[in-house]
Amino acid sequence: DEEHAGKEICFGANETHLSIADVTDKSNPVALSRASYPNVAYSHQGWPSDDHKYFFLNDELDELSGTQSRTRTLVWDIQDLDDPILLTEYxxxxxxxxxxxxxxxxxxxxxxxxxxxxxxxxxxxxxxxEVAHFDTVPWGPDAPGFAGSWSNYPYFQSGNIIVSSMREGLFIVRKRERPVS
Incomplete structure (x- = not known):
């Protein structure tokens, strides 16, 4: 978003919505936008694309509350930070x-x-x-709840990915390229 180029921008997953703020001046943050989406349960966390055009958001409780029957990832078009648009729900x-x-x-x-x-x-x-997965709890049902993979870190130059699992420990994995046939 050219209007906000060079500014420090904060994205917040704030329980019921996505909020975007200009926090360049720490003593005077400026709200830029606030956007909600259908069947919100608990807007939890998200991350921008590397080109800063999209924001990927998860809702931690929509599966547990029954508003969604499958894991949902919300994709926002944030090319206009003053007016984010829900592009799709994966x-x-x-x-x-x-x-x-x-x-x-x-x-x-x-x-x-x-x-x-x-x-x-x-x-x-x-x-x-979806192009790959690693199940940290292969014996458990893939149902809503709070056991299994808590977080991950995919930024090692080696390609290794750290996956933490609440009871199962820490895993070091690597995405394997599928063979071309």
């Missing part, structure tokens, strides 16, 4: 609750509690596609 393959997600390049790395780490290709942000 529905995952399981009903697991989503917790923390991070973006690196064209991939979103989601820690989705019992269903573990899910990796989405966001080359086309309007149509995310």
């Amino acid at each position: 529905m995952g393959e399981t009903a697991a609750s989503d917790h923390n997600l991070y973006v690196r390049g064209n991939l979103v790395y989601e820690s989705n509690y019992v269903s573990g780490l899910r990796i989405l290709d966001i080359s086309d942000p309007a149509n995310p596609v």
Whole structure:
């Protein structure tokens, strides 16, 4: 957003909405926008795309509250910070609750509690596609709740990804490229 180039911007997942603020002047933050979405339960956490055009948001309780039957990731077009637009809602393959997600390049790395780490290709942000996963609790049902993968860290230059799981420990994994056939 050229209007806000060079400014320090804060994105907040604030329980019921996404809020965006200019926090360049720490003694005088300025609210830029506030946007909600259908079937909100608990807007929890999100991360911008590397090009700062999109924001990927999770709602931690929508699966548990029954407003969603599958893991939902909300994709916002933030090219106008004063007017973010909900671009799409990606529905995952399981009903697991989503917790923390991070973006690196064209991939979103989601820690989705019992269903573990899910990796989405966001080359086309309007149509995310799951390309890999690592289940930290393979014996558990992929249902809503608070066990399993809490968070992850996909920023090591080596390509290693750290995945923390609440009871199972810490995993070091790497996304494997699928063979071309």
